Amino acid sequence: MRLTVLIDIVALGLCLVVFSRAGDVSHYIAAVYEHNFKISLICSLFTCGRKGALQHMHENLDVYEEQVAEAAKQGAQIIVFPEDGIHGFRFTRHSITGYLETIPDPKEVSWSPCLEPERFPNTEILHRLSCMAQRNSIYLVANMPDRQDCAGADPQCPTDGRRHYNTDVVFSDNGTLVARYHKQNLYKEKEFDVPPEIEYVTFNTPFAGKFAIFTCFDILFREPAITLLEKHQVKQVVFPTAWINKLPLLSAVQFQQAFATAWGINLLAANIHLPRFKMTGSGIFTPTNSTFHYDIETSKGRLLVSKVPVPPPVQDDPSTASQSPQSPLTQNPECSRISTAILEPPAVFHANMMNDNFTFTLLTGKKGELSVCNGHLCCYLTYQQSNTNGELYAIGAFNGLHKGHRQSFLEVCALVRCAGDSQDTCGADISQASTTFDFCLQGNFSTPYVYPSILASGVDLVIPDGVGWTSGSFLMSKEGMSKGLVTAALYGRVYDKDKV
Structure with a gap:
């Protein structure tokens, strides 16, 4: 009897050790x-x-x-x-x-x-x-x-x-x-x-x-x-x-x-x-x-x-x-007030971002709706910003071979803070910002491989509210940011068009 009880106690102890691990x-x-x-x-x-x-x-x-x-x-x-x-x-x-x-x-x-x-x-x-x-x-x-x-x-x-x-x-x-x-x-x-x-x-x-x-x-x-x-x-x-x-x-x-x-x-x-x-x-x-x-x-x-x-x-x-x-975040994504039709043609310019020639247009008000295209890729943005402090932002699009160590084919929509107060600084390396955004960014990507990211001031990560496909476009939305926006990007990869 005592031996049986002792064995049970030892077995219970082993179970507790295994469970705790x-x-x-x-x-x-x-x-x-x-x-x-x-x-x-x-x-x-x-x-x-x-x-x-x-x-x-x-x-x-x-x-x-x-x-x-x-x-x-x-x-x-x-x-x-x-x-x-x-x-x-x-x-x-x-x-x-x-x-x-x-x-x-x-x-x-x-x-x-x-x-x-x-x-x-x-x-x-x-x-x-x-x-x-x-x-x-x-x-x-x-x-x-x-x-x-x-x-x-x-x-x-x-x-x-x-x-x-x-x-x-x-x-x-x-x-x-x-x-x-x-x-x-x-x-x-x-x-x-x-x-x-x-x-x-x-x-x-x-x-x-x-x-x-x-x-x-x-x-x-x-x-x-x-x-x-x-x-x-x-x-x-x-x-x-x-x-x-x-x-x-x-x-x-x-x-x-x-x-x-x-x-x-x-x-x-x-x-x-x-x-x-x-x-x-x-x-x-x-x-x-x-x-x-x-x-x-x-x-x-x-x-x-x-x-x-x-x-x-x-x-x-x-x-x-x-x-x-x-992604589990793809349930019922939506962008309020965004249209998939081409909006009023914006004043566009080109600037280098990470060795690629992006087509950009500037954000000119505290809220609005913009579009910009590069080749067949068109990017759309609905936004409202606060705490601007004079910071300059632009929405950019790129569709083509990335000129890096390996030529990879990209489709990118990106909302970025420009490094200075002129459009030629858009796309430059910057990690600080004070302007906060509510926004919805979307693009008519031809590839299913789209990687969404939101980067806040100090290279802080932000989880999107919604991300996924709707009506043939891929979108990402966010409201109530507590830190300034550095980048919101939809980074598309067209692997079959990579140049080896």
């Missing part, structure tokens, strides 16, 4: 860390060898150790670290060699580096990351450089006989390597190679189901990001990034939130923190809420921990996959 099954706790990266200019510019590279990487991993422990202390079940956070950037193909580790494919090899550190040679960083995950019972996502030998019959193998990849790794809460992803869309990364085949990488967790993973510049292109969301019906993404903020349309947190809103997903985004390079902006984004960090003034890293809703299960069936973004 799992928490509310409708939510889980996620963490992202914006890392103030420790740079080694000597290793970036010159080959410092394996010993020097390890010393440099362990300096950054010392910070990771602290943050993983703190996140676990706050109940986090998964933590995401940024792109380049362990090794850095601005390498040559030669200078990065000391940083490379050969990462096995977890689809082919089941391996915990913490438990089997000698199974594969020269894997000290994998070993340390694995032990962090195991010691703290947490899923861990990190970015590091990978070397894969390719000599032999491979006709595309580089002349040095190896491929270098910008690589994300995922460890389970027992330290097992469960996912490896090689970045597809490189951004001025001459030290790395593009994978010969596009990789669609997902992993499963016991607390929240399936996640997808891709890196930084990948989020702006169809492959692999959009295919993962459409054909694999992924509703959660981990996103290591080293994002340089580009105002007024592509601030890191601005597009991260826009992407989560448009697709109705959870996005766990971790950025590097290097203000002198305009690199900051991380967050835990859900379709209707955001916990984010943006700090261009200080050199401090930042840990974010937040409760995240577990999305309802979906069938991994390509035949039933959605063919376009599906």
Whole structure:
């Protein structure tokens, strides 16, 4: 009898421990860390060898150790670290060699580096990351450089006989390597190679189901990001990034939130923190809420921990996959007093915004209704503003190939604060404003892939009141802003017209 009672008490205690760790099954706790990266200019510019590279990487991993422990202390079940956070950037193909580790494919090899550190040679960083995950019972996502030998019959193998990849790794809460992803869309990364085949990488967790993973510049292109969301019906993404903020349309947190809103997903985004390079902006984004960090003034890293809703299960069936973004904010969107007909032709002008030639028209009163067109794209605005303080605003439209590092086809409607008091400053980089707006912005987009964002003064994010399709146009509305408006944008992507 006593033994039975003792067993029941022990079993109850174990149940309580498990429940306290799992928490509310409708939510889980996620963490992202914006890392103030420790740079080694000597290793970036010159080959410092394996010993020097390890010393440099362990300096950054010392910070990771602290943050993983703190996140676990706050109940986090998964933590995401940024792109380049362990090794850095601005390498040559030669200078990065000391940083490379050969990462096995977890689809082919089941391996915990913490438990089997000698199974594969020269894997000290994998070993340390694995032990962090195991010691703290947490899923861990990190970015590091990978070397894969390719000599032999491979006709595309580089002349040095190896491929270098910008690589994300995922460890389970027992330290097992469960996912490896090689970045597809490189951004001025001459030290790395593009994978010969596009990789669609997902992993499963016991607390929240399936996640997808891709890196930084990948989020702006169809492959692999959009295919993962459409054909694999992924509703959660981990996103290591080293994002340089580009105002007024592509601030890191601005597009991260826009992407989560448009697709109705959870996005766990971790950025590097290097203000002198305009690199900051991380967050835990859900379709209707955001916990984010943006700090261009200080050199401090930042840990974010937040409760995240577990999305309802979906069938991994390509035949039933959605063919376009599906935001939960799309119910009954409407714009009062807005017309889809061309309004009175405005006085238009052209100005450069983020290297593209936008067609603009100025807002000339405290309230009104305007339209502006660029090619077949026409943008419409109904607005009422207050606290103007003489600030100049314009509505702009662009329809064409973006002249950036990669030529991507855009359709954009944007309401922006001009940087000065003349029209040639419209579209310039600015982050402060005092004019508040009630507005409705819409456009006759030809693409279903439209990413809505509202950016307030100080690069503060604002959730739209309504966003979605109505009568063949995509719209976004907001009333009662408490801070000045910097940008309201509908950023459309026509992936099929990208120029490779």
